[in-house]
Amino acid sequence: MVTDILMRRPGLGLNELGDLTGLHDNTLRDHLKVLSAEGVVRSETERRAGRGRPRLVYFAVDATTKNEIAQNRIDDAKRRGDLLRRVIPGEPVDPDEDAVHQLDALYEHLDAVGLQPELDEAELSLLLTPCPFHKLIAAHPDTICNVHEGLVRDVLLRAGGPVEVDRLLPLVTPHACILRLRLASGE
Numbered sequence: 001m002v003t004d005i006l007m008r009r010p011g012l013g014l015n016e017l018g019d020l021t022g023l024h025d026n027t028l029r030d031h032l033k034v035l036s037a038e039g040v041v042r043s044e045t046e047r048r049a050g051r052g053r054p055r056l057v058y059f060a061v062d063a064t065t066k067n068e069i070a071q072n073r074i075d076d077a078k079r080r081g082d083l084l085r086r087v088i089p090g091e092p093v094d095p096d097e098d099a100v101h102q103l104d105a106l107y108e109h110l111d112a113v114g115l116q117p118e119l120d121e122a123e124l125s126l127l128l129t130p131c132p133f134h135k136l137i138a139a140h141p142d143t144i145c146n147v148h149e150g151l152v153r154d155v156l157l158r159a160g161g162p163v164e165v166d167r168l169l170p171l172v173t174p175h176a177c178i179l180r181l182r183l184a185s186g187e
Contacts, residue, residue, distance in 0.1 A: 002031055003040055004147045006060040013046070013055045032058060038112075039070030040151070062150070063157030074159050077101075077108040098161030099183070105159040106152065110179075113148075117179075124163075124183070129176040145170045145177075152179065 005020050006012065012020075018028055035041035042065065043056045061067045081104030103119065106126075110117040114132040119125075133148070149168040156163055166180040 002028070002035065003060055003151075006041060006058055007062075007147065007150060010059045011057045013057050017058065037069070039067050039073060042067065061154075063154040070154075070158060073108070074105045074155065077105040078159070080104065080108070096162060098159075099163050102156050102159040102161040102163040105155050106163075109152070109155045124166075124181045126179040126181070127176060128179055129173075131171065131175050131177050134171060134175055 001021055002017060002023075005017065014025055014028060014032075017023075017032075018025055021028065023031070032041060032043070036043060040061055041058055042061050043058050045054045046057045048054045059065075061070060078101040081101065085100075107117055107119070110126070110128060114130075115128040116130070118127040118129075120127070145168055149165060152168070153165050156165065162183045163181050164184050166182040169178040169180065172178050
């Protein structure tokens, strides 16, 4: 919910976020700390002309935002994928290394949020189970799925390559979603 709010209204402070989420300041600080450590949210000190201590304002990080944490995570995923392909004999390597690296980064992102992605290479889709957000989706269907789809798009963009999101099919079963991907047209 915090990420969705910051995607829609960047530059909010703790008080505004607390009013919009209903979360206590300490709880919200903890959430923001985790989101910042994960490279999903960034903060900056607000510039003020008047007196008083400047406040922190928060922004959602996307693929166009320079973010060392997010980029390191992508680069590490690419290196681990390359290493696994070298040590697992007989594993075919796609001739499009950029696409393979995008899938490496995407797999690690999905795994880190508690999903167990299963790639169907023929369909270029991922079965995502179990959906840890299924209870929240019932109450906030647009928010949860849009935020997650946005994060997936950002991972693919930051990793660089031809793979992009086609669509996210939420809750095709009570605990599973399907992420359909496609190769970008060379226009």
